[in-house]
Amino acid sequence: MSQSDSVGSTHFDDAGQAHMVDITAKPVTARVAVASSMIRMNPEAAELVRTGTGRKGDVLSVARLAAIGATKWTSTLIPLCHAIPIEGVSVDFQWGPLDESPAIDPADGASETLRCVATVRTTYKTGVEMEAMTAASVATLTVYDMLKSVDRTMVIVETKLESKAGGRSGVFSRQ
Template identity: 45%
Template sequence: MELTHFDEQGNARMVDVGAKDITERVAVAEGFISISDDIYQRIELGMVKKGDVLGVAQLAAIMGAKQTSNLIPLCHPLALTNVNVICELDQIRRAVRIEATVKTKGRTGVEMEALTAVQVGLLTVYDMCKAIDKQMVMGPVYLVEKMGGKSGHFKRSED
């Protein structure tokens, strides 16, 4: 497999996507942060001193998707047409679950934007709750699905 982000001399480069067709691109990513029972209950009751954890994480995730090309060195800046983020408590995992769906019409996919959105949202949960418990664990974070572009449709297989 050819490494597209390196030139013949091994130098990092941004891939030229100018010849690619403009198509609808969609990516969905999901991730979790495991939290203590105390944090879970405080989020559920709206009793975290820094505020609405799920609401702030949702906004942070949306902002993260929009900033991806500033954070990941070789990502193209994209005009996103939609970013939808779900932040919710997952009682079975005792975690916060974040799902990000990102869309654009362009020449390159939005997988990195979806994954960045989830990571920024999870980091925000950590930041807002670290005074209660610093033992939170982020992960797994993964691409659930992507559509559009030359490589076609990808859907993560169920574990």
């Protein structure tokens, strides 16, 4: 039994060398992945996001475009990811209560939590989990970039896969 057939990482061959998984024999199926990332910020920064009046423009519009673009670059950023035809991306933002965020020092000044949720779809031989997590991550990084002059204490927290469907491994849902 080869390393790729056993439980564990499929990104190593029998000799333990990194390789891209061969997906030529896999069937094409509809696939979807949802990922999220959160950023905590102070009330002044949050107000600029809510009103769309940041010095660099509408923060959420720019972050949404950055997230969509990031899905297309995932295979360039993560060495063993396949270049996947992205067929659909949606990016949503939600304000959440502070207690939604993982425990962070209350002295950091952040009292507002913005959650980015990225949904990526394709019909292909492999999944789009990494594309969804890249999108959510880049969205929160973009928010940070656009607001760093107002709040350098922002903290990006808890980027995670929320759910995925399609392919041999079936459905995963964090809920």
